Amino acid sequence: MEMLVCIKQVPDDSVEISLDLGTKEPALIGVTPVVNAFDTYALEMAARLKETFGGEITVVSVGNDEVKNSLKNCLAVGADHAYLVKHEKSESLDPCGIANILKKAVHDIEGELETKFDLILCGKESTDYASSQVGLLLASKLRLPVATNIIKVEPMDGIMRIKQETEEGYRSIEAKTPCVVTVQKPDYDPRYPTIKSKMAARKKEIKELSPSEEVSSMLEVIRVFEPAKRVAGIKLKADNEQEVVAQAMSVMTAAKVF
Amino acid sequence: MSHSDAKNIMVYVETVSDTPLNGGLEILTKAHKLAAARGEEVIAVLIGSNLEHAANTAIMAGADKVILVTKDNYEMEVYEAILTRLAEKYKPSLILSAGTLVGKDILPLVAGNLTTGCAVDVMEITDKDGNFVFTCPVYGGTVLNDLVIKGTPAVAAVRSGAFEKELVVERTGEIIKEQVGVENTVRAKIVEVVNEMAETVNLEEAQVIVSGGRGMGNKENFRLVEELALACHGVVGATRPAIEAEWVPRSHQVGQSGKIVAPKLYIACGISGATQHVSGMIGSGYIVAVNKDEDAPIFDIADVGIVGDVVKVVPLLIEEIKKIQSL
Ligand SMILES: Cc1cc2nc3c(=O)[nH]c(=O)nc-3n(C[C@H](O)[C@H](O)[C@H](O)COP(=O)(O)OP(=O)(O)OC[C@H]3O[C@@H](n4cnc5c(N)ncnc54)[C@H](O)[C@@H]3O)c2cc1C
Ligand SMILES: Nc1ncnc2c1ncn2[C@@H]1O[C@H](COP(=O)(O)O)[C@@H](O)[C@H]1O
Numbered sequence: 001m002e003m004l005v006c007i008k009q010v011p012d013d014s015v016e017i018s019l020d021l022g023t024k025e026p027a028l029i030g031v032t033p034v035v036n037a038f039d040t041y042a043l044e045m046a047a048r049l050k051e052t053f054g055g056e057i058t059v060v061s062v063g064n065d066e067v068k069n070s071l072k073n074c075l076a077v078g079a080d081h082a083y084l085v086k087h088e089k090s091e092s093l094d095p096c097g098i099a100n101i102l103k104k105a106v107h108d109i110e111g112e113l114e115t116k117f118d119l120i121l122c123g124k125e126s127t128d129y130a131s132s133q134v135g136l137l138l139a140s141k142l143r144l145p146v147a148t149n150i151i152k153v154e155p156m157d158g159i160m161r162i163k164q165e166t167e168e169g170y171r172s173i174e175a176k177t178p179c180v181v182t183v184q185k186p187d188y189d190p191r192y193p194t195i196k197s198k199m200a201a202r203k204k205e206i207k208e209l210s211p212s213e214e215v216s217s218m219l220e221v222i223r224v225f226e227p228a229k230r231v232a233g234i235k236l237k238a239d240n241e242q243e244v245v246a247q248a249m250s251v252m253t254a255a256k257v258f
Numbered sequence: 259m260s261h262s263d264a265k266n267i268m269v270y271v272e273t274v275s276d277t278p279l280n281g282g283l284e285i286l287t288k289a290h291k292l293a294a295a296r297g298e299e300v301i302a303v304l305i306g307s308n309l310e311h312a313a314n315t316a317i318m319a320g321a322d323k324v325i326l327v328t329k330d331n332y333e334m335e336v337y338e339a340i341l342t343r344l345a346e347k348y349k350p351s352l353i354l355s356a357g358t359l360v361g362k363d364i365l366p367l368v369a370g371n372l373t374t375g376c377a378v379d380v381m382e383i384t385d386k387d388g389n390f391v392f393t394c395p396v397y398g399g400t401v402l403n404d405l406v407i408k409g410t411p412a413v414a415a416v417r418s419g420a421f422e423k424e425l426v427v428e429r430t431g432e433i434i435k436e437q438v439g440v441e442n443t444v445r446a447k448i449v450e451v452v453n454e455m456a457e458t459v460n461l462e463e464a465q466v467i468v469s470g471g472r473g474m475g476n477k478e479n480f481r482l483v484e485e486l487a488l489a490c491h492g493v494v495g496a497t498r499p500a501i502e503a504e505w506v507p508r509s510h511q512v513g514q515s516g517k518i519v520a521p522k523l524y525i526a527c528g529i530s531g532a533t534q535h536v537s538g539m540i541g542s543g544y545i546v547a548v549n550k551d552e553d554a555p556i557f558d559i560a561d562v563g564i565v566g567d568v569v570k571v572v573p574l575l576i577e578e579i580k581k582i583q584s585l
Contacts, residue, residue, distance in 0.1 A: 016533050017397035026401050094375055095366065129396050130514070132378055133366035140370050145445035148363055162446070166359055167509065169454030175446040185515065187502070216408075218375025222391065223404035230540065233561035237552065241566050245574040248546070248564050249582075255561070257523055257544050258490075258582045 001055035001155055002115050003046045005079070006102060006122045006134065008036045009063055009070040013127040019226045026224070035070045038123025040077075042183035044190040045153070046121055047078030053155060055118070056080040058109060060209075062101050063090045068206050075201035076193035083109055085209045094217040099137035104212035106142065112207070119160065120180045124149055135182035145175035148182040264410045266299045267292060268350035270341055271316055272360050276308045280463065281356025281418050283319040288421040289354060290320025292385055298351075303344055305329050305337055310433070317431035319423055324433045333448065338364045339440040342371040350411050352390055354383075357415040365415045374409025380416045390414075398514055399537030418462045419520045419541070459493060459509045461517040466492030466525075469512055469539070472499040473528020473549060473568055480505040482572040483527055489579045495519065497535050513538035525575075528568045531556030548572065 011017060011031040020027040035043075046057045058081040059074040061067045071082040085105050090098070110116055120142075122135035132148075139146030145160075147153075151170070152163035155177065162173040165184050193201070234251065238244040252258055267289040271282030282302075289300045302321035304312055306329060313324040325348075327340055341364060345353055353368065355361035362378055369376035381402070382393035390412050394403050407413065461467060468490060470483035480500065487494045495512040496505070512519055514534040524542035529535060531547070531554055539545070540559065547560035548571050557563040564571055 011397070013398065013534070014532070017400050019401050026397060096370060096375065127398065127514075130379055132362055133376060136363065136366045137370050140367055147446050149359060165508075166451075169452040171448050171452070172450035173446050174449050179446065185498075218369075218407055218409045219377065219405050220408055221403045221405045225402050225404070227395075227399065227402055227540070230545075230559040232558045233545075233563065235552065235557050235560075235563040235565060237565040241570040241574055244564055244566055245571060245578060248562050248575075249578045251562050252544075252546065253582070255544065257546075258579060 001049060001053045001118045003049065003055060003057045004106065004109065004117045004120045005039065005043045005046050005057060005059045005074070006120070006138070007039045007043070007059050007061040007070060007074060008123070008126050009033045009061060009067045010036045010126055010128040013037055019224065024224055033066060033070060035073060036123050036126045038125060038127070038183055038185070040190040041185055042121040042123055043074055043078060044188065045183055045186060046119075047191065049119075049153070050078065058083065058113065058117075060085065060102065060105050060109065062087050062093070062098055062105075062211065064088050071206050072201050073193065075204050076197045077191055081113065082204065082206045083209055084206055085211050087211050092217060094219045095131045095133035096137055097215055097217055098134050099141055100215060101211045102134070102138050103141045105209055108209050116178065118155065118177050119153065120144070120178065122180065122182045124182045124184045132182070135180055139180035142180070145179040146181070147173045147175060147179070149184045150181045151184055151186045153181050264349045264351040265296075266301055266348065266350045267352045267354065268301045268303060268345060268348060268411070269321070270303045270353070270355040270361065270364070271312070272356060272358055273304055273306050273309060273312050276306065276312055278304070278312045278315050279356060279358065280423060281358060281361075281416070283315065283425070284419075284421040284423040285354050285356060285416050286316060286319035286321050287424045288383065292383065293322075295385065296388075299323060301325060301348055301350065303327070303341060305340060313433050315425070317429050318425040318427055320429070322431050324431060326433060326435050327438050331448070332360065333444050334360075334363050335443045335445060336440055338367040338371070339443060340438045341368045343438045343440070344436065345372060345411060353411050353413045355415055357417050361415045365413050369409075369413040372409070372411065372413075374411060374413060375407040376413040376415070377405060377407060378415040380414045381420050383414070383416075395537060398533040399540065400533060418518050455507060455509045461493055461495055461510070461512065461519050464493035464519065464521050466490045466523045467495045467512070467519055467521045467539070467542070468492050468525045468527065469495030469497065469529060470500050470505070470527045471497040471529035471535075472503070473530070474500065474505065475528070475569070477503070477505045479569055482568065482576070486525065486527070486572055486576050486579070489576045489583065490523065490525070492521070492523070492525075495539075497529055526556055526560070527572055529556055530554050531559065
């Protein structure tokens, strides 16, 4: 099974990003760039599919040269080929713009590798802008079936059987191959690279593609600001629990919480 | 679509078992205020069957017109096509929906079909000189963006709990039945729908939520969270690790990939206060946190922080609260 995983590089999501009060921009200096968490889940899902059904995994990202590092990391955890669509200001693109570029990339990569993708995996959303639209729009532009929020996908008798997580449970979806899925956190974690796989990845080349013609963004940010901060209240410590709970109860009853 | 002839606000209201979901009704109330100030109307769109009662509820919540489209089953591509057709016919300046799985699936596609843009996770909508401004969280909610959509109509999926619903029984409105012919476009077919949740959890509307995290230690201890919730007449919430450990079903998750909640009282037990969790509960009225680590970030946002072991503190809290409740 031939798979393509769309990778977005984002600032480390375990770091709390605040607003730089000088520049009025999010303070991103010093925050490690990482592969979007949901894309790591998508890549792990693809790696497991490859183990069962064979085939190859290609990763693609739209971004600047810095993204090569993230793509190297993908090569160390299961990807066979990596492509970077060079774009210096990919942050300024809206989801539709990214989807347009990815659409062209899909055709370009299929041409170069002389293959056809059976499955295109995206993350359910990016952890920085969380627009959760790129996968849907890419599918729509490629005129392919799409299922979002998926936790499982399996090829069977020429179709894809998909498990989509819903608020109440799940849906089983059948889609024609090829199709696009957007991946939610499954009940497993992405694998770590080994020293050996890192070495092998270092030797692999990251191929570059040029983007398609630009369409202007439909979304314009007019103000960046911080949410109203909550002020920390009181922190209660005591030698024993009885005492600290008694103190807490008196604060809460005074505040008419109960 | 040209800007000049676009007006009115179209709201897709999702229904389950012929009943409109709260998210859609909350948006209708907000849309009513926005539209009234512009001298425009709110057009609700309901798709399903037996929707007459739901249509009346939509009118009470703020719809001036309700468009009913009969369809038996949900299919994303069919709903997307219907909403696109209706948008082409009625030419609204704004299309809204709740940010449920369905809303977040169809709205970006509708926006794509109409060559315009879509904002998601919207927390606030303001009308600035005739342009809609949407407030959206970025970086897990630590930074907010105000954005405008340059295409027409503007399309936006709203986060749960962003607006308050007001049902006014006296309101009147017009119900319109539309037949929308869509070709059989379904490429991804839903073959089975499984409802795994034994109980319905209504975190969004809860006044009190008691949540447990990894610090609860094990499934048995997690029962303390449930007991405390019971004592406070509240609903049980949880962090992702507590869900992954299967101490509590997924429908209880609070946070970026769970529910966004805003109860009057939120009690966090054994929760560190990671951004992805906090962004889902920062809107709570009063926050109480129990954590044994006095440097836990949750204390930075708590009104009352109790430094201590949950296994000892929570039973005492239950006892004290029961005493108060029985007065
Ligand atoms: C893309 C993405 C989306 C995510 N979405 C969500 C989401 O929607 N919701 C969510 O919750 N998380 C989400 N997460 C996970 C999130 O980043 C955190 O890992 C998670 O919230 C931490 O949960 P926790 O506080 O229960 O566990 P931990 O961070 O491990 O904290 C446990 C806390 O318990 C305390 N503790 C331990 N033992 C005791 C004791 N005996 N008594 C008192 N205190 C004790 C510890 O001091 C610690 O502070 C997401 C992560 C990613 C990457
Ligand atoms: N610049 C990008 N390059 C490649 N894939 C991307 C890019 N941006 C978004 N994606 C993919 O689209 C998914 C959803 O992103 P978003 O719609 O921005 O929330 C991500 O998880 C990626 O799989």
